[in-house]
Amino acid sequence: MRAVVAFLLLVAAFALASWLGWWGVPLVAGLWGALRPGVAKPIRAAVLAALLGWLLWLLFDAVGNPAALARVAVRLAAVLQLPALLLLLLTLLWPALLAWSAAALACGLAGRLAPSDPRRHRSP
């Protein structure tokens, strides 16, 4: 249960941090990784949470004006000469990559710098 709550909090943290700017994603992921919370596969959790955090924003807009969100996808895809679906996937892949790299880096560095307490060393 604690893991679920922690994960939901992480999703919320990513969503809120993104309100400040996209760079909030690596920041939160980095913090998450550095703190090395007591959850299994914390890096994967960060990846999934970041993706869901951004998906929440998109769902929020989709509920508000689905047609407009679809037009964003279509118009921008036309501008960038990409399929609209690929644009959507890129939008979700982007925070996931940011979160993975930042969390993995922070987690790894923290693991190397921290005293050898086995509880602080967890796999991604």
Add this chain to the structure above:
Amino acid sequence: MSPDLPTSRPPDFPSFRPTVLPSYRLVVAAIVLAALLYVGFRGAGKVPPVGPLLDPARGIWALARSAELPARSHGRIAGLSAGVDVLYDDRGVPHIFAASEADAWRAQGYVVARDRLFQMELQTRAASGTLSELLGPRAVEADRADRRRGFPWAAERGMVALDSGSLIARAATAYAEGVNAWIDAMGPADLPLEYRLLRARPARWHPIDTFYLFLQMAYTLAWDDETLAKLQARALVGSAAADALFPRNSPIQEPIQPNGQTAPRYDFVALPPPGPPDSVALVASRDRAELDLALGWSPRRPGDGDAIGSNNWVVGPRRTAAGYALLAGDPHLELSLPSVWYELHLHVAGGPDVAGVTFPGSPGVIIGFNRQVAWSFTNTGADVRDYYQETVDDEAHPARYRLDGAWKPLETRVEVVHGPRGVVLATDTVRFTHRGPLARVGGRWLSMRWTPFEAARPGEDFLRLDRAGSVTEWLDGWKEYVAAAQNGVAADRSGAIAIRSTGKYPVRPGGRGDLLQDGSTSAADWSGFLPLAQYPYARDPAQGYLASANQQPVDPRANPQYFGVNWYSPWRALRINRLLRADSAVTPAAMRGFQTDPKSERAAAFVPLFLAAARADSSLQPAAALLAEWDRGYTRENRGAVLFEAAMSELAGLVWDELLPREELADTAARPAAIPEDAVLLELAADSGSVWWDDHRTAAVERRDQLLAQALRRGLARVLREHGPLDGSGWRWENAHHANLFHLLRIPGLSALELPVQGGTSTLSPSPGRGTHGPSWRMVVELGPEVRAWAIYPGGQSGNPVSARYLDRLPRWLAGTLDTLLFPSRPEELPAGRVRARLSLSRER
């Protein structure tokens, strides 16, 4: 690497497996993160910074949040004297109810910026020579040309000289307050897409930006004054022939100011044969071409036809079915997305109550109607620009110029073009005589004088028109108007109708403006401007209607004053006059029908000539049969129009071979440097044996019919090649020609391209050339007990490409239908079911 599991492991984490990341994964993560941050913040190559772009909270996806107007919203504008209510109807048109004119202009600035902020900044920068600050180095040459052309010089001079209490100064200041209030109020989702793509932020709006806008519009409407075309023709065929090919007076007279005739008059004369090349003109024409290039002037391109033109007409009560005056107007400008126009309604308690369209960036309404009067404009195309050859003290770095035997100092400005981050991209010294900007061309120094530079209060006239209570007041309201000269029509509820070609027309010592002037003497300067009484004008004429379509404004037999040369062929004027003469009970629906009428007077004039020429050639009979049965219409399914346009295009190249530059004679694909108007071609057709019909590139001596047959043959071959067999489905006008509405940044994904459209070259709803120009606003107004109006423009009110209001009007514009405009005198009069959004504006606390 895998220590033992701790015994106190929490039960919630069954897969807990303490570990330390291997070094290589750390390195990979670091590299990936660094790369992502770099691409996220800086972008890579053509890829813009990905982070802010994809950010769902503030990036492009956020545009969905600002795509539509919120049902209720509130804004604050410093300086408002009272609250302003803005109601948006279901067409996205804001109805602004304000307590004072100044508040109305503030609110106007706010709502227009809300919908069109990027467009406002882009078109202003296009005039101020600061596009590079937004678009980067690719705009440097355009910026340098703007500055050489003297736009910043003129705008800044105008601002310094402007009386701060003048109507336009107050309006531009109030408008700027409104625009900046919106910029300050913008949330993350409100930043227009274009700024995101350009990685830019909106600049503050200043009153001078409104002046830049009017300079830009004057530039758009400043057709080449034909000096170049005439010089090029003189260089090749001598003065007498050039004067005939590019005549001062149109060979077909259907003037704007009625001349008492009930039909057009054809003043055809035999064209003099080509004379020997004029070496002086050859040098001058090259100079002039260089000067145009140096000043960034784009001469009217051969083949563009009347791309930038317009129609307007008014019908008096005697000739309308309902007994009320009717007005129609459709300015033809570039068809852009968003549109050049923004539609709105300004209601000021005890003041103007006016609706119509305005340029984003200009306070008030430009074309529209109020409770008493309606009006619209077409471009006069007057010659209001002259060039002077100056004598300077130093050919390389002049500081003074010679005038009346004395040296006068040149005014100089160091123009620095900056890039997006303030980097200096170019530095130029621009010099000015008392006439205007000076440029070195072909070893000579030439200065330019142009009437828009002399407008003391640009835009003010339109604000006065918004207040007019009658045609008389309307005429009075813009009697001081300077440029670009416009043929304005107006009608009022009393049934009065009027037209006047208004603008400052220079009085030149030689009476002509199409020659290079001697700058060393002030005797060559303009001695003033024509008095108002000399302007082409008519009011409540016996014929019961008035019309203009960019034709020569006045019959030279009635008024010999010089207004310009080489007028557009009056095909549209002929057509609208024909339609209006034939209908003595005009209705608003008929007016709308006239605006999209597909028939061509140009085709009616030339098709019989092609048919006669094809009689002797059996191979041309299929083509002749098609033209014979053609109704001279440019409807979408039409086949005849496809063939006719191809044949006309070939004909121009065949006939005017004498105007091919000598070095291009052998090039079969070469086009004449200057092509006379089709009205001159029709004049030539009256003389079947003229030497002009002979194609000098062949050994034979051709006459009219041979050349016409040859043009038809070539046209037919071209169409067969491009559109398949004659009886196939490819031969449809909609396949051969399209309207193209480009986004302001020419981004195809944000544009509406290859649209099937009714109309072609010189039809009342024209779509010439590449289809990038056409009716930018169609409006019909009935001046009855209650003013009723219908209108449309291509595109939509919103500049946000993801808004439903970005393109919502396009289908109706393509179909040729008009929307019924709402014109409530109180907010409560707007039907509740048609109110889409409300905006309350109040004073800033």
